[in-house]
Amino acid sequence: MTKKATQPAKLIDNRRARFDYELQEQFQVGVVLNGPEVRAARDGRVHLVGAYVTVKNNELWLTNSSFSLPSTTGSTEKTVDTNPRKLLAKKSEIARIIAAREQGLTVVPLNMTTGGRYIKLHIATAKGKKLYDKRETIKKRDTERELRRNFKPQSTGK
Numbered sequence: 001m002t003k004k005a006t007q008p009a010k011l012i013d014n015r016r017a018r019f020d021y022e023l024q025e026q027f028q029v030g031v032v033l034n035g036p037e038v039r040a041a042r043d044g045r046v047h048l049v050g051a052y053v054t055v056k057n058n059e060l061w062l063t064n065s066s067f068s069l070p071s072t073t074g075s076t077e078k079t080v081d082t083n084p085r086k087l088l089a090k091k092s093e094i095a096r097i098i099a100a101r102e103q104g105l106t107v108v109p110l111n112m113t114t115g116g117r118y119i120k121l122h123i124a125t126a127k128g129k130k131l132y133d134k135r136e137t138i139k140k141r142d143t144e145r146e147l148r149r150n151f152k153p154q155s156t157g158k
Helices: 015-020 035-042 091-102 131-150
Strands: 011-013 021-031 052-056 059-063 066-070 078-081 085-088 106-113 120-128
Touching: 015 021, 015 106, 015 120, 015 131, 021 091, 021 106, 035 066, 052 091, 059 091, 091 106, 091 120
Parallel strands: none
Antiparallel strands: 011 106, 021 085, 021 120, 052 059, 052 106, 059 085, 066 078, 106 120
């Protein structure tokens, strides 16, 4: 029996999370999705900017993420679905996340991978940055870019 060819791994990244938050402990969790949501995730039509994780009844829920779903009526319109989605994690991980929430930390999604059979979401406990911290991050990134540009090896056109 031959093995099915797997789809290449797609990565849906939330770059804003690394800019707005100081990341601490990271977790990998599963996501409960239905058929059209799975298709949207595999096609990369998911937005995690502004999304966060909440805890209800000792369960994790992904809130404010948007999935662009194709219309079922046959028209070319796409609907955006922002319903909360249940996250699947171990009890020990959920307990650590709840403890972090009680300390005042936020839980934010970092990225979603869709390679292979399962769709996984990487989340992290995080502390929000102040405006001056964000400015410092931008300044540091710009200086590093300038250093890389100045010390780039020059090719000789011989």
